[in-house]
Amino acid sequence: MLKKTPLNRIHRDLAARMVDFGGWDMPVQYTGVIDEHLATREAAGLFDVSHMGEVEVRGAGALAYIQHLTINDAAKLEIGQVQYSAICYPHGGIVDDVTLYRFAADRFLFCVNASNTDKDFAWMEQVLEEGDFPDVELRNLSDDYAQLALQGPAAETILARLTTHNLKDIRYYHFAEGQVAGVPTIISRTGYTGEDGFELYFAAEAAESVWTALMAAGSEEGIKPCGLGARDTLRLEMKFALYGHELSSEISPLEAGLGWITKFDKGDFIGRDALLKQKEKGVPRRLAGLVMTDRGIPRDGYPVFAGEEQVGTVTSGTMSPCLKVGIALALVRPECSGVGKELSIGIRNRQVACRVAKTPFIKNWRD
Amino acid sequence: MEFPEELKYTAEHEWVLSEADIATVGISDFAQDALGDVVFVELPEVGTQVEAGKPFGVVESVKAVSDVYAPLSGEVVEVNAELPDAPEMVNTSPYEDAWMIKIRVSDQAELESLMDAAAYQEFCESEH
Structure with a gap:
């Protein structure tokens, strides 16, 4: 049903x-x-x-709990402010990307992806039970x-x-x-x-x-x-990531272009060790925006090539209604992710030319 | 929703206009409506042999990729070269401007297996 x-x-x-x-x-x-x-x-x-989904977190320990649970620095969040953040597993893969609202010193609301709501809430409860966070109350208000x-x-x-x-x-x-x-x-x-x-x-x-x-x-x-x-x-x-495409339990925020919300200097959080290690070693792949330079529409799962060698995979693709060309997000080897890099996408039995583009794709669309 | 009387139809929602041994093929009004905004069309080259029930081309909407199936077997003798440059014609004129290929039919008996307009309309209503 x-x-x-x-x-x-x-x-x-x-x-x-x-x-x-x-x-x-x-x-x-x-x-x-x-x-x-x-x-x-x-x-x-x-x-x-x-x-x-919406999940409320309240209580004197709410901020400490959220700092442990999420990768962005919730202490920077003022009352009346919203923060884009993510929740990671210990190995650095993503549970979900979220927006976090601060209503009071001790009251927050997460907005989470619909299909992840139950998984997220179960994970939040588990993290709460396993940690030392007295006086924190979680409520799933999604309905x-x-x-x-x-x-x-x-x-x-x-x-x-x-x-x-x-x-x-x-x-x-x-x-x-x-x-x-x-x-x-x-x-x-x-x-x-x-x-x-x-x-x-x-x-x-x-x-x-x-x-x-x-x-x-x-x-x-x-x-x-x-x-x-x-x-x-x-x-x-806009190159905004979507869970299940650019984000998943097998993709880290650093790979997905979410380094800007990964705050290593805020103190410990779930996934920090794994992500720090990945940062020091260098990410194995990086999210790139691709624009087709030949006719074709890229789709999720299509292979990305540099010459004859596969260097990545499309995570989302469509015909851009504003630009009227095919655009894609793809996880590719870091050395292939620079703006201007000429690549191609395997569409059915052909390799169709594309180029790593500046993003957001529509930055100059109105000019 | 239009179902022109003079055409024959397949269960995969292609239409066929049969004139002597040449069959013109496209996709139906029902099909274009189900697809939504068509933004890409890929057609075979003239001279390609197509086989009834096998894909000969691709139509893509913003959201999805769909194969287009040959209603009849034969040789492609003409393709609508304007269509890949204006795929939106599939939405605006599925039965006229957006014809896709003309086939020299190798076996006229295959026509017998296609639906007439009334049968196809009924088929679409039952599918919906």
């Missing part, structure tokens, strides 16, 4: 194409992936991301929250019509608690598209009314409901 978000009926009424995404019945597209993608880049897109992502250059204008909160006060990777369409909401200036925008957390019961209010408030700007298809192409154009 597939799990349903509180917006399932709305998706079906909109005749969305539904797919099984990690055990969830989710919309992959409404009007079309390219249409939804461009609406988000040019105006605004509304995404149901209620499948994402209590609905989550919508309102993304695009018009997002602030649209959301401002439904809230009295001054959105200009909420900086990137910060959040506030306020009301949206009369519903108490965590308003977070974050997202997975590369556009300005917000992720909104509120009680699951209010999902339909908040969705409907946002769609109405954005009609003038041309807001569109967006599915997982556009969510994937939007994040790929």
